[in-house]
Amino acid sequence: MSSSDEALRQRIRQAIASQPQPTVTVLSSLLAVQDAVGWLPPEAIEEVARHTGATVNDVWAVASFYTNFRFTPPGIHTIEVCWGPTCHLLGAQAILRAVQEALGLPGEGDTPDKRFSLKLNTCLGACAQAPALLLDHHLYGRVTPEQARRLLQGLNHTAPHQEAP
């Protein structure tokens, strides 16, 4: 086993062990790993199974059910476009088209250069500021297609977007 594999396992074990709430389950552990690592590598499934006493099949059953889990590393930037009915009425499709064109993607997925991941979100919870999109955990409301394009252009040569401290 290479040292990077071992380092990854360490990160995963750390994430599973440092959950703040008293009740630890397969689902809570998977969420903790997804938060810490950004996706669920095969090692995560194994470590969660070991920690919770579940079988690997059981853990995989839970992981494959919830749509927020990823099984491949995400791109450097993640963009989530809300397609809830409110956002839909206020122009989400146009925003999605603009984002897809800018990234050269036909739909959800990752760009070939692994810089961007696009996800459709059923509801970001910001209906009063629709249409909304989430870019690297920063929420933007009342977005226009033009603004979405500008946000992505601004990221093309920079590090992941950070919220101001």
Next chain:
Amino acid sequence: MTTYATLAQEARAHWAALHERPWIRVGTAICGKAAGAQEVLHALRRAVERRGIPATVTPVGCIGLCFAEPLVDIQKPGRPRIFYQKVTPHLAATLVEDYLLQDNPRPDLALGTLGGRVEGIAPLEEHPAWKPQVRIATRNCGTVEPANLAHYIANGGYQGLAKALTEMKPAQVIEEVTKSGLRGRGGAAFSTGAKWNFLARAPGPVKYILVNCEEGDPGAFNDKGILESDPFTLIEGCTIAGYATGATKGYVFIRHGHEGPITFTRKAIQEAYKAGLLGKNILGSAFSFDMEVALTGESYVSGEETALMEAIEGKRAMPRSRPPFPAQVGLWGKPSNINNVKTLSYVPEVVARGGAWFASIGTEKSKGTAIVCLSGQVARPGWYEVPFGLTLRRVVEDIGGGTGTGRPVKLLQTGGPLGGVLGAERLDIALDFDGMAQAGAIFGSGGIIVADTATCAVDLVRNLVAFCQFESCGKCFPCRLGFTHMLEVLDRIAAGQGRPSDLEAMRTIGQAMSLGSLCGHGQLGFNPVHSALRFCAEDFRIHLEERRCPTGACEPRLSLPKRTRPEPVGGWYARHSYAHH
């Protein structure tokens, strides 16, 4: 030992001290953040620091007036709060200069005042979006710092729990809640007192109160709003529910990724433990109660009460068959009650002020207030707490300010994606559980999405059905296959390629779904189509007969998320064989 009297005394002193210097509050809940409130908060802090003004700058939650975000209010000692809307970082600096340094309250920039009058500024109480409101569950939202126990207690918090523990037996608490007429705000509108009674009567030493804040319905954001703005009102309500029913622990069930509600609820629970308001022997009584936050992954059905229990247990969120009902066999096989965030957030005031007081608000069968989330083509989107009985027209036109697009209302989409749509001709029905159900809609958890005449009903319904299809948990095949089939039919109709038999086909599918599904997701699955056919049949007719979209809203090639689950079984699973485990 901490007593309520000492806590209250300290809290009031802290609150009074806050008002001895200028206090600036910035709404930084999700709606504020989406509008740029974080930048405004930093600008205010910088401006106050640069000018050496001894003012307090506090991020608060959402007062419900989301249309005005970023919303800032400034309160000078002995003066009313003055609210400023759509504040930019530049405007923030201007307000510090003009009002804090020059004492010019800038009436030209103000939205309104609360708690008194200022020359040239209309009181918020006269604003059409504020005037009809009676704020009970949302009374502190946007006024207190979320998860600040002193702020909560200084505004009357924990009076209800203190009263219950010292003056009332558990059965009396249930009696008071029954008398109040409080009904569940999660959608089913079942009597809260009756529900608590089932749990109180269930035998066994371990029982649970499960608080539902999954709130995956697009168009609803009031549960998250309460937890992000005033989590203590829910925590106190849940603790009272625990006392009344003999429950030992409460779980607050929140969807992963909603950082504000999760962070503030966790913090508030910690604070409550520190103050002796959770844990062993609460406020010196014999009553002990624990609480924690349980997260779920993205799955709409995990908000269904039995699926919710599966998710807390860490499994796939798929509904269980009933009976047995959760009050007998619930979480980990123990008796459990599932209550919505809003329902429990009323409880502290109901207990403190009495059931009769609550029952005096609202209508005959829908007591108290409705917390409605207005969004869509509406001039003033936000969330508003109004007495039941107001007409939908008053909600949409007075509070919401109409469509704001110059076009009239065409339909309302109420109560979540499964609630269906209501035609504009029903705007004069009253906001209440039963009246809305009779009109063919669901009040649900309070979401109202307004659509004007530029909307095509086929397009909107297709979006709703696509959501339901994506979110079907897959356990019951009529739901899993039914939504997929219905979406195919709607895709065809939207593209102008519908067949004469299509409407009948959807009816047949819908009937099978309602008969053959375990939970509301499949049972109500035909609702969006059914209600749209009832109120907007013309849109379907034009699509089917003239093979065009009446408003041009329909895009045949809609981008939709991946429609099947589980996802990447082939490649991933095949590469990693676990045969040896």
